[in-house]
Amino acid sequence: MGTVPSATPRCSLCNEPAVFHDRVRGRHLCRDHFTSDIEARVLDTIRSRNLIVPGDHVAIALSGGKDSTALLMILARLLPSLGDVPLSAVTIDEGIHGYREDTVRSADDLVKRFGLPHTTVSFPDLFGDTLDAFLEGRETEACSVCGILRRKALNVAAERAGATKLATGHNLDDEAQSVFMNVLRGDLPRLLRDPGSDSQGMFIPRIKPLMFVSEKEIAVYLMLHGAWADLPECPYAVHALRGEVRRMLATLESKHPGTMLHLMESREKIAMWCAGTPQEEPVRECRQCGDPCSGEVCQLCQLKKRLGMIHRS
């Protein structure tokens, strides 16, 4: 006779009601053990990869969405274990109507609650117009255009904040999707690129403390700590290859728990085997703006020319 399932599964560590079923590690966790597990894993990611060291000033790229909100809450709780490094928040307002207004408001509320310094940079301030305006008639290019502009804006904001590290809320799902997309594109240099070191001292290094925490774990963490907000998704996301990859990986993860983690492990093994083998052009200075780039002219200057932005900013 089979076992009758319990109406409420219990925590594998203490027998309290479970709030999360960790199918990768084969266990159930209650609120307290789930919280301590997530925070311990983030701390382990930070320590094992030296993401934050004494003397750092960490700026959190805070969009006000779920990932960066969880990142801020977790880093604020972990600070005493990290040597009390200064923490601040930077927010980019791209100008995406019907989407960014809510998340920027959410970011404002959060930094006030935590009493953190907050630097906001908007696309109109920096580039002369909103993302919506730049994308008129070219919506299918949204993510690549926004990615280039956001990268620059985040770097400017982090410099204004006086940061030595820029922490982003990229989670396990994001990272596994990126691994898969780079394989699909055959882009080995990008697959192996380490965001913390690709700047060769010319950009503020980026760190991803949530890279081994899944999107669902982040949502559950926020729900348990009264910080879940039903915010909209970016309206341009529907145009991205990432959307297709996300649905495919979610299905695989559901059928084969651990798929995303295995993709990350594959990336690390490939990186280890390729260590010492140059995969990218050396970093040079853009001959138009002086920013670091791999060619003669950086992606931002090429984009500005293509979008006719030079006349607006």
Place this chain on the structure above:
Amino acid sequence: MKIILPDKSVRMLESGPALVESLLRDLGFDPVEVMVVRNGTLVTEDAIAANDDEIRIIRIAHGG
């Protein structure tokens, strides 16, 4: 069973005790992409939903 869908619409379902995961799949949701609140409390997808329960399904927005 009262089911509140992510778009806030409500569906009434006559059902004996059922695995939350089965309910989700019958309604077209992947458990990886949603959270489930039963009578105001977050539960796992292998919990049981009874006929007099209120089940709220929350879709996890991507990005952010």
